[in-house]
Amino acid sequence: MHRDNHRRLVLLIAPALVLLVLLAVYPVVRVAVLSLFETEYGLDGAVYVGLDNYRTLAGDRFFTRSALNTLHFTVAASLTQVGLGLAIALLLDRPFPGRRLVLPLVVVPLMLSTMVVAAIWRSWFHYDFGFLNALLGSVGLDGVGWLFDRDLTLWSIILVDVWQYTPLTVLILLAGLSAVPREVVEAARIDGAGRWRIFRTITLPLLAGPLALALLLRTVDTFKIFDKVYALTGGGPGLASEVLSLFVYENGFRFANVGIASAAAMVMVVIAGALAAVYATWMLRSRAR
Amino acid sequence: MPRTLLAAGVVATGALVAPIAPALAQDSLVIAGRDGVYAEAMAWLIDAYAATNPDVSIEALALPYAGLYERAVIAMREEAGAFDVVLLDDTWATEFMSEGWLADLDALGADTDGFVDSTLAVSRYPYGEGTLHALPFVGNVELFAYNRALFEAHGLDRPESWTAVVEAAATIDAAESDVDGVVFRGTKGNPIVTGFLPILWAHGGRVVDEAGVAAFDSEAAVAAVDLFLSLKPHAPEGVELYNSSEVRDALQTGTTAMAIEVWPSWVPALDDPSVSQVVGDVEIIAAPGQVEGPAPMLGSWLLAIPADAPNPEAALDFLSFATAPEQQRALALEIGLPPTRAAVYADADAVDAYRWYPAQLDALENAQPRPRITRWSEIESILGDYLQLALIGEISAEEAVAEAHARIAGALGG
Numbered sequence: 001m002h003r004d005n006h007r008r009l010v011l012l013i014a015p016a017l018v019l020l021v022l023l024a025v026y027p028v029v030r031v032a033v034l035s036l037f038e039t040e041y042g043l044d045g046a047v048y049v050g051l052d053n054y055r056t057l058a059g060d061r062f063f064t065r066s067a068l069n070t071l072h073f074t075v076a077a078s079l080t081q082v083g084l085g086l087a088i089a090l091l092l093d094r095p096f097p098g099r100r101l102v103l104p105l106v107v108v109p110l111m112l113s114t115m116v117v118a119a120i121w122r123s124w125f126h127y128d129f130g131f132l133n134a135l136l137g138s139v140g141l142d143g144v145g146w147l148f149d150r151d152l153t154l155w156s157i158i159l160v161d162v163w164q165y166t167p168l169t170v171l172i173l174l175a176g177l178s179a180v181p182r183e184v185v186e187a188a189r190i191d192g193a194g195r196w197r198i199f200r201t202i203t204l205p206l207l208a209g210p211l212a213l214a215l216l217l218r219t220v221d222t223f224k225i226f227d228k229v230y231a232l233t234g235g236g237p238g239l240a241s242e243v244l245s246l247f248v249y250e251n252g253f254r255f256a257n258v259g260i261a262s263a264a265a266m267v268m269v270v271i272a273g274a275l276a277a278v279y280a281t282w283m284l285r286s287r288a289r
Numbered sequence: 290m291p292r293t294l295l296a297a298g299v300v301a302t303g304a305l306v307a308p309i310a311p312a313l314a315q316d317s318l319v320i321a322g323r324d325g326v327y328a329e330a331m332a333w334l335i336d337a338y339a340a341t342n343p344d345v346s347i348e349a350l351a352l353p354y355a356g357l358y359e360r361a362v363i364a365m366r367e368e369a370g371a372f373d374v375v376l377l378d379d380t381w382a383t384e385f386m387s388e389g390w391l392a393d394l395d396a397l398g399a400d401t402d403g404f405v406d407s408t409l410a411v412s413r414y415p416y417g418e419g420t421l422h423a424l425p426f427v428g429n430v431e432l433f434a435y436n437r438a439l440f441e442a443h444g445l446d447r448p449e450s451w452t453a454v455v456e457a458a459a460t461i462d463a464a465e466s467d468v469d470g471v472v473f474r475g476t477k478g479n480p481i482v483t484g485f486l487p488i489l490w491a492h493g494g495r496v497v498d499e500a501g502v503a504a505f506d507s508e509a510a511v512a513a514v515d516l517f518l519s520l521k522p523h524a525p526e527g528v529e530l531y532n533s534s535e536v537r538d539a540l541q542t543g544t545t546a547m548a549i550e551v552w553p554s555w556v557p558a559l560d561d562p563s564v565s566q567v568v569g570d571v572e573i574i575a576a577p578g579q580v581e582g583p584a585p586m587l588g589s590w591l592l593a594i595p596a597d598a599p600n601p602e603a604a605l606d607f608l609s610f611a612t613a614p615e616q617q618r619a620l621a622l623e624i625g626l627p628p629t630r631a632a633v634y635a636d637a638d639a640v641d642a643y644r645w646y647p648a649q650l651d652a653l654e655n656a657q658p659r660p661r662i663t664r665w666s667e668i669e670s671i672l673g674d675y676l677q678l679a680l681i682g683e684i685s686a687e688e689a690v691a692e693a694h695a696r697i698a699g700a701l702g703g
Contacts, residue, residue, distance in 0.1 A: 255700075
């Protein structure tokens with residue numbers, strides 16, 4: 001009986017497993033194989049070069065800068081979005097007049113296409129005619145080279161990403177806050193706990209799951225950043241906003257250096273896998289507790 | 290009952306199919322084209338073609354520069370038969386033609402009489418003498434623009450050398466608070482390289498030699514990069530991200546004294562008082578020389594038929610229509626697209642609309658194409674990356690030249 005159940009289970013899971021292997025595992029394996037070859041397309045006519053593509057990447061200033069920029073972007077953007085999202089969610093969690101109007105407005109940036117967002121912000125960032133420099137000028141400050149000052153460019157793109165995706169973390173954390181039992185909070189308040197203490201000892205621990213989920217989603221997504229960089233700066237000025245996805249895209253799609261692009265993609269897979277593993281371990285430990 | 294149902298099914302199917310049957314019998318063309326002014330031109334052409342060919346349905350994609358290249362390359366590589374007609378920058382032509390991705394237009398019977406020779410030369414592979422794989426559609430040639438009124442106000446002559454350009458830019462920039470000395474496209478990749486190449490050529494430098502070997506590492510190249518960098522202090526803030534629209538706006542609003550790179554299709558409205566504040570003030574000439582004479586750069590756009598096009602005969606008919614003298618003249622007058630037919634440059638109405646047409650034809654006839662190598666797009670990208678690193682002060686001119694050369698040599702297998 002037990003064996004029959006097991007067989008039935010395997011049969012039910014099999015189609016999904018086959019699909020997973022075809023759609024997720026096969027492409028990764030193929031990219032891993034291609035990363036060991038010098039090739040312009042597939043394996044036809046490819047020359048085996050071992051780990052040379054990885055060695056080339058290690059000494060390539062474009063790749064190393066892209067990797068550093070990607071990590072910088074990922075950490076800064078995802079942490080800001082989760083932190084800001086938490087603050088906004090806490091504000092929106094309590095009743096106030098006009099809450100029904102504010103909530104949909106907060107979500108608007110999330111609903112816009114990234115290309116539209118990039119076009120809006122590109123015009124706002126314009127040095128001479130942009131809204132942001134006009135704002136600075138109105139209080140007597142000099143204009144800022146938002147997209148061409150190499151020390152500022154990446155932060156400007158982070159700002160755009162924060163503007164667009166903080167609403168997503170707000171939604172996740174608002175859902176989490178709605179699951180915090182009101183009676184527990186009420187009991188703590190009756191026992192004399194202040195707002196900060198309630199937040200630190202009750203709300204925050206109960207929000208750990210949604211916070212981790214929001215952080216994971218934004219970390220994985222920001223790690224893959226491509227469209228905003230492509231539309232706003234093309235990776236420039238210089239290497240100031242070069243990111244790994246752009247590096248892979250240019251080598252793989254524009255210049256047919258498929259071996260190099262595959263090696264860079266494998267580096268991305270490893271980093272993304274490590275991030276996912278950290279999250280999975282954390283979740284499993286949380287559940288075990 | 291089953292027979293009745295079957296008969297009803299046949300009648301119903303016939304009734305549904307009858308209205309769309311003529312549409313299914315139509316020739317259909319899918320065109321991969323550019324956005325902006327090229328999309329306007331294509332839309333105009335499609336309307337004109339439909340008026341005389343109502344049985345041909347045409348779908349045209351309007352893609353940005355890099356997007357068009359990528360879509361076309363992927364479609365050709367996959368042999369997807371996705372397009373009947375593709376619009377190609379002449380710098381991509383060598384790659385597309387040498388890979389065997391384009392149909393042989395000689396074999397299809399294309400007529401080549403009346404095109405400017407330089408535009409026809411890049412339509413053949415090998416360059417100049419080989420098989421015809423495209424018809425020249427847009428006769429772009431890189432020119433130089435200067436505001437004559439400003440030059441006269443500051444006692445400056447027309448710039449004959451790149452050194453004179455830098456001096457004039459410094460003079461005007463220092464004297465005019467609302468005017469920059471010079472403007473150029475500083476965006477990475479094709480834009481920054483396109484502005485730089487005439488400077489490099491005028492200094493006697495080359496990116497690759499005639500054998501297709503990397504040749505950038507030279508004193509001439511360092512001098513050219515140095516000169517290019519010396520323009521930046523006299524250019525607008527943020528020039529590192531300037532592209533064609535910013536250059537055009539700076540010219541038309543009179544906020545720049547010079548533009549080192551102007552393509553005729555950018556500035557059809559330079560003398561139109563409804564959009565230009567410098568009517569009659571701006572002169573458009575061939576780029577200055579330096580060690581060598583002026584070296585205008587060819588920037589043709591070609592119409593080609595993919596080797597796997599589903600409908601090559603109908604595609605050739607469209608190509609012949611689009612590049613015929615009547616259409617070339619109309620596109621010049623209606624949209625400002627530079628023609629590839631020499632006769633249009635002598636047309637009285639066209640010269641009346643664009644006073645620089647005689648100079649433009651002269652530049653077009655003497656224009657140099659960019660190196661005819663298959664990997665030019667990649668080489669251009671490499672060069673653009675290092676030029677911009679130098680432009681933002683991250684590396685010196687010497688480092689930019691040496692590092693770009695090493696990378697170009699690597700990409701070319703040297």
